[in-house]
Amino acid sequence: xxxxxxxxxFQWVLMSTILLGLAAxxxxxxxxxxxxxxxxxAISHAALPGVMMAFLLSGEKELLVLIIGAAISGLxxxxxIQVIDHTTRIKEDAAMGIILSVFFGGGIMLLTIANRxxxxxxSGLDSFIFGQAAxxxxxxxxxxxxxxxxxxxxxxxxxxxxxxxxxxxNHANMIGIPVKVYQSLYTFLLVFVIVIGIQAVGVILMxxxxxxxxxxxxxxxxxxxxxxxxxxxxxxxxxxFGTFVSTFGRNLPxxxxxxxxxxxxxxxxxxxxxxxxxxxxxxxxxxIKKKRNVQVxxxxxx
Amino acid sequence: xxxxTVRNLSTAYQSKVVLDSLSFxxxxxxxxxxxGPNGAGKSTMIKSILGLQPKISGDVEFxxxxxxxQKQRIGYVPQRGAVDWDFPTxxxxxxxxxxxxxxxxxxxxxxxxRKLAMAALEKVDMxxxxxxxxxxxxxxxxxxxxxxxxxxxxxxxxxMDEPFAGVDAKTERTIISVLEELKDQGKTVxxxxxxxxxxxxxxxxxxxxxxxxxxxxPTKETFTTAHLSKTYGGTIQWLGGENLGQRSV
Numbered sequence: 001x002x003x004x005x006x007x008x009x010f011q012w013v014l015m016s017t018i019l020l021g022l023a024a025x026x027x028x029x030x031x032x033x034x035x036x037x038x039x040x041x042a043i044s045h046a047a048l049p050g051v052m053m054a055f056l057l058s059g060e061k062e063l064l065v066l067i068i069g070a071a072i073s074g075l076x077x078x079x080x081i082q083v084i085d086h087t088t089r090i091k092e093d094a095a096m097g098i099i100l101s102v103f104f105g106g107g108i109m110l111l112t113i114a115n116r117x118x119x120x121x122x123s124g125l126d127s128f129i130f131g132q133a134a135x136x137x138x139x140x141x142x143x144x145x146x147x148x149x150x151x152x153x154x155x156x157x158x159x160x161x162x163x164x165x166x167x168x169x170n171h172a173n174m175i176g177i178p179v180k181v182y183q184s185l186y187t188f189l190l191v192f193v194i195v196i197g198i199q200a201v202g203v204i205l206m207x208x209x210x211x212x213x214x215x216x217x218x219x220x221x222x223x224x225x226x227x228x229x230x231x232x233x234x235x236x237x238x239x240x241f242g243t244f245v246s247t248f249g250r251n252l253p254x255x256x257x258x259x260x261x262x263x264x265x266x267x268x269x270x271x272x273x274x275x276x277x278x279x280x281x282x283x284x285x286x287x288i289k290k291k292r293n294v295q296v297x298x299x300x301x302x
Numbered sequence: 303x304x305x306x307t308v309r310n311l312s313t314a315y316q317s318k319v320v321l322d323s324l325s326f327x328x329x330x331x332x333x334x335x336x337x338g339p340n341g342a343g344k345s346t347m348i349k350s351i352l353g354l355q356p357k358i359s360g361d362v363e364f365x366x367x368x369x370x371x372q373k374q375r376i377g378y379v380p381q382r383g384a385v386d387w388d389f390p391t392x393x394x395x396x397x398x399x400x401x402x403x404x405x406x407x408x409x410x411x412x413x414x415x416r417k418l419a420m421a422a423l424e425k426v427d428m429x430x431x432x433x434x435x436x437x438x439x440x441x442x443x444x445x446x447x448x449x450x451x452x453x454x455x456x457x458x459x460x461x462m463d464e465p466f467a468g469v470d471a472k473t474e475r476t477i478i479s480v481l482e483e484l485k486d487q488g489k490t491v492x493x494x495x496x497x498x499x500x501x502x503x504x505x506x507x508x509x510x511x512x513x514x515x516x517x518x519x520p521t522k523e524t525f526t527t528a529h530l531s532k533t534y535g536g537t538i539q540w541l542g543g544e545n546l547g548q549r550s551v
Contacts, residue, residue: 167389218390
């Protein structure tokens with residue numbers, strides 16, 4: 001096991017999943033504030049057929065090619081959801097349900113074909129469903145890490161603009177901020193993070209890495225800036241820790257471990273969070289009750 | 303001087319026409335109340351004028367120019383319900399956001415901007431709430447924060463969407479004094495308003511709307527029973543002076 005930890009390949013993979021978690025925590029903060037948690041889930045499921053198509057067409061498991069395929073089908077899925085929502089009587093939630101399941105079903109079908117005819121089995125294509133960081137090689141890690149870094153930089157540079165666009169897009173528009181540009185850029189950032197995450201975390205669980213850190217962070221702060229930092233830290237830690245644990249056992253899928261790590265942090269936040277965490281809220285309600293009882297006993301209140 | 307010129311403005315929601323060919327010009331220094339029944343298109347009109355909602359025809363000029371070049375001169379106060387008040391931010395931060403367009407790319411707000419924001423909060427009597435989380439505000443306080451965010455921009459032409467809706471008496475007084483101050487400074491304000499009884503007291507001009515423009519002009523001449531019944535479909539129940547009928551609400 002020691003040899004695994006000290007292998008340069010592992011260190012590269014670990015670094016890339018930490019960067020992935022940081023980026024996912026930041027993008028997820030925006031996703032959460034835009035109330036688009038389900039949308040991120042739909043896009044990540046919709047990415048699967050793209051991965052398989054890219055593999056079948058190129059005939060090799062080159063991560064860059066696969067994530068381009070994933071990005072294309074993820075974006076098509078997101079676009080179709082909008083089209084269905086705007087042009088039919090079907091509402092957004094139903095549209096997401098349709099796209100998510102149809103694309104995922106198509107992806108599984110293509111996976112079966114790839115496994116049978118294209119040597120997909122040997123290539124470990126299955127790992128795109130639940131994620132398998134161990135199947136990554138150094139070049140995969142470099143691509144993942146670089147894209148994650150780009151996402152982090154783009155969010156940090158335009159923090160001020162993101163804030164006003166997230167809070168009140170109409171007002172942002174009126175003070176001269178090109179809201180449409182930022183909203184499109186957001187969609188791209190979301191898709192970027194999802195597609196680089198699918199090899200390590202898998203399409204099924206990728207949305208969890210976006211949403212859980214953001215929701216947890218909200219329990220500790222009322223400041224958007226701190227929320228970004230906290231959410232990124234929770235995401236980064238979960239990514240790193242999940243990857244670390246998954247190397248202990250054979251075939252331990254990384255995705256579920258990353259998600260369980262962040263879920264544990266979420267539970268802690270939910271209970272102990274300083275901003276409307278359950279314990280804190282309970283204490284405050286009790287305090288008010290006690291004060292009131294004292295006042296009633298003293299006869300201050302009739 | 304005309305600060306705003308609207309020509310043949312029409313909008314539609316799917317196949318339903320919401321605004322039908324509105325044309326009017328607003329003079330500088332006027333305080334206009336926009337009235338009309340629910341669904342008359344009052345908010346839609348403001349949003350289409352400001353390019354926040356697509357129009358199917360017509361054009362709008364600000365100071366004789368297209369919107370894009372004039373945005374710095376325009377302040378907008380949306381309805382309170384337009385945002386999620388659980389957003390992680392505090393009062394001073396929201397007001398500072400009014401300056402984000404002026405601060406420019408890759409720069410962050412500094413002490414100077416904070417001072418401007420505090421001064422705007424002073425005008426709406428909210429300085430003591432500067433660091434308060436916005437979810438902890440009452441409806442009236444939220445409205446005053448929105449007002450401060452628009453004031454900090456030092457715009458010349460203001461659009462306010464139902465600022466008086468559901469606010470407490472203190473907030474109502476604050477808004478009125480802000481409106482008067484803006485008017486004294488020669489600024490122009492258009493306000494979507496619901497309470498017909500206060501129209502003559504608050505506004506020197508009135509715009510009466512029900513999908514079509516019924517009337518626009520100085521309140522004294524325009525705010526008449528005839529126009530009111532035309533705007534509200536003849537069923538208006540009005541508690542007012544003799545010339546506006548005797549029926550009570």
